[in-house]
Amino acid sequence: MPHPETAEDVGWQRLDKFLFHARFAKSRAIAARLIGAGCVRINRQTTEKPHAKLRPGDVLTLTLPRDVLVVRVRALGVRRVPANEACYLYDEVAEG
Secondary structure, eight states, X not given: OOOGGGOOOTTOEEHHHHHHHTTSSSSHHHHHHHHHTTOEEETTEEOXXXXXXXXXXXXXXXXXXSOXXXXXXXXXXXXXXXXXXXXXXXXXXXXO
16 A cells, blocks of 8 residues: 555645645645645635645635735645745736
């Protein structure tokens, strides 16, 4: 039986892992709390599940302490990278 961490296929990634890899959260635990608090939407649908499947092209709405950020997922992260590289995982979407 595959390990849960390796069960993801190349087409999707857990939401909490993406938030960690893209540097929206300092840890997966913090990402899970953010998601559990209802601060994250995938394609306008609220989710409270850290294991929600995220795919390239999905739009995330993040309600952060100081701002609301809307981003389109460009690529899935394999590991946490420096901020100057993490920005290549998503594109900011202009509001309006």
